[in-house]
Amino acid sequence: MRARQPGQRRAPLSFAWRLMVSLGLVVLAGAVTVLGVALGVAPQIFGSHLRTAPGAPLEERVSAQVEGAFANAIVLSLGVAIPVGMLVAFAVSWLVAQRLGRSVAAVAVAADRIARGNLQARVEAPAIGxxxxxxxxxxxxxxxxxxxxxxxxxxxxxxxxxxxxxxxxxxxxxxxxxxxxxxxxxxxxxxxxxxxxxxxxxxxxxxxxxxxxxERQLDLRPRVVEVASLASDAVLAATARFVAAGVRLELDIVGEPSKVRVDPQRIAEVLANLLDNALRHTPAGREVRVVVGPQRDTADDGVAMLKVTDTGGGFDPSDAERIFERFYRTDSSRTRTTAGTGIGLTIARAIVEAHDGTLTATSGGPGAGATFLIRLPRHPPARSDDRRAGLARRS
The missing domain is CATH 1.10.287.130 (Signal transduction histidine kinase, dimerisation/phosphotransfer (DHp) domain)
Incomplete structure (x- = not known):
């Protein structure tokens, strides 16, 4: 056995040993407490019952001998039960500690592998709770x-x-x-x-x-504006480009006007990216339509809707999420452009999500056009009494 060098730190106990020792100390403390309470309380209670037992009172010598015999019986019984109980407790603690120790060690090993660059490391779920x-x-x-x-x-x-x-x-x-x-x-x-x-x-x-x-680090300056106003300004700013390309640009405002609390400049950037994307993929003679209003078949009154729909090249429905990735390109992808950097849709979705909204895309397939749907929280939100009234009507 190699001697420990002076100044060398002693290797710490493993998790399993520390857990077993901790549980053993708990069991030992409980056993000592039981023994002390039993020896201090049980003889007094037994003597009290003995003195109040029916029949003639026992002689003092006999009573003392009976009480001593009872105390000895308690000591012998606990003297056997406590070691046996501690052995059983240590055995159970050892088994539990070993399983917990292996689980913790597995997580530590997997974490070390990930830290070293192996991102495929995984751990199995232990059957211990x-x-x-x-x-x-x-x-x-x-x-x-x-x-x-x-x-x-x-x-x-x-x-x-x-x-x-x-x-x-x-x-x-x-x-x-x-x-x-x-x-x-x-x-x-x-x-x-x-x-x-x-x-x-x-x-x-x-x-x-x-x-x-x-990373939600945009410098947002939100204020309350009407969605219709945002759409109108975006359509007005893009009209000249659409006219030059021979593509019709229409604006439809459906239902009552909705208000949202957003940064108008950032949302204008989103709409500009969506309209530029639609223009690049829509041939001359066709149209792009901007629709403001409630989405059909929706029961969410707390959301304002804004859609940009075109009749252009469309995309494969399986690419509905991937087209928002940076630089993503396929032959039928919406992000294949003749100008720009190819991340306009990525920026648009990130800005919308920074306003606690969503931006999604749908298409019937290549050549079937595409629809980009913006959902933003309405302002002000539905009041609690309005919600209660709605629940009462449903009930």
Missing amino acids: PEFAQLADAFNSMAGRLAETESTRRRLIGDLAHELRTPLASLEATVEAVIDGVLPADVVTLDTLVDQTARLQHLVADMAAVSRAE
């Missing part, structure tokens, strides 16, 4: 989210590198051509450099915007 099963489920859920986040990060880096490659290559080629005398340093060449630089700046600005929006 719902609390530990809940802990295992929470750990596995956390590991899954970390793996998904890491996958998104890697894809984002790859997509961002791809997006940066084209303008950087164009800048490099143009500068080298000017240096080699192939291109003159005229206005056209300088305009090309300025355009590619602006594209890079636009990409960086959009990436910063979507990151702030997804």
